[in-house]
Amino acid sequence: MLNFIYEQLPVRVVFAAGSFDRLAEEVERLGLKRAMVLSTPGQRRLAEEAAKRLGVATAGIHAEAVMHVPVETARLARETARRLAADCLVAIGGGSTIGLAKAVALDTGLPIIAVPTTYSGSEMTPIYGLTDGGVKRTGRDRKVLPRVVIYDAALTVGLPAKVSGPSGMNALAHCVEALYAPDSNPITALMASQGIRALGRALPLVIKEPLNLEARGEALCGAWLAGAVLGTTAMGLHHKLCHTLGGTFNLPHAELHTVILPHAAAYNRAAASGAMRLIASALGAGDAPQGLYDLAKKLGTPLSLKELGMPEDGIERAAKLASESPYQNPRPVDYAGVKRLIEDAWHGRRPA
Ligand code: NAD
DSSP: OOOOOOOOOOOEEEEOTTGGGGHHHHHHHTTOOOEEEEOOGGGHHHHHHHHHHHGGGEEEEEOOOOTTOBHHHHHHHHHHHHHTTOSEEEEEESHHHHHHHHHHHHHHOOOEEEEEOSSOOGGGOSEEEEEETTEEEEEEOGGGSOSEEEEOGGGGTTSOHHHHHHHHHHHHHHHHHHHTOTTOOHHHHHHHHHHHHHHHHHHHHHHHOTTOHHHHHHHHHHHHHHHHHHHHSOOOHHHHHHHHHHHHHTOOHHHHHHHHHHHHHHHHTTTTHHHHHHHHHHHTOSSHHHHHHHHHHHTTOOOOHHHHTOOGGGHHHHHHHHHHSOOOOSSOOOHHHHHHHHHHHHHTOOOO
């Protein structure tokens, strides 16, 4: 019997190549007049383009976003927003920039207009993260959910292949775990399956032809769906493992997701057979974990924890940490099983 609660998150989405040009219109539609534009230092030129489009509705540019939103960076951005008397935040960039806007919104309640340029999917979630003294704290608050998201695939063509592949696989991981989440439902399953289908089809093309706008659009659409299910379902062993390994060994976020995903899926293969069928079918593969591994291989991304720089003698510690506190996962999480999973991922073996 179907039995579930689903809360639709209220985000307006403008999806079209060239939609960046509609930024001012969208800000005006919300009745806002003083936008603070946020970006990373590396994307300042794009922030200036946004300011140009906003014209008199620009309060200022704050191009100071960095990875993982350190509390000091968040404090500075809040102070700048107050000094500029901003009435909204335009976040243009990846998860780091959108994360900074969320940190400001959490404190000030300012509405966010997000213009994503990667596949992080953060623009679709009410999840925020702040790093204090090297420790990342995450939480959920409706205040940080963007009011409008402008998806313009043309802004993603400059995303290098070595960033696009892992960033897309990171998004795909949200879809995979959403399919076997305890709070999965027919709506999230639809979105997650379509997200896997879109990303699985588009990412190899994006790597081969970075300027292919159609493939970029399809990947971006997959990233949207991935963000939407990340925001509405509880993630399992895969995300827990990535969090533990990333924090303990300081490994790159998206690449880590890419390496772990086929092995986490293999761990859950028998316990989540329905989800595995959906994943395999969306990838056009005979088996879900192998399909995920083959996709990562096609993208030319690292396939082993060894390549990411994790020391082999860290496997036992990681397995202990990841299996310590019980959490929701289709197959119960036990030390021996997780240790085997990490060993396979360390060597980059194709799932059996
Ligand atoms: P990022 O935002 O850190 O961007 C990586 C680099 O790529 C930056 O230097 C950026 O300037 C550059 N860049 C971005 N778009 C570009 C483009 N189109 N062309 C060229 N360069 C570009 O990376 P990310 O993967 O988007 O985000 C990662 C962060 O987001 C992590 O901190 C992660 O924890 C967080 N995240 C949060 C959520 C959430 O729901 N809160 C979801 C997913 C990820």
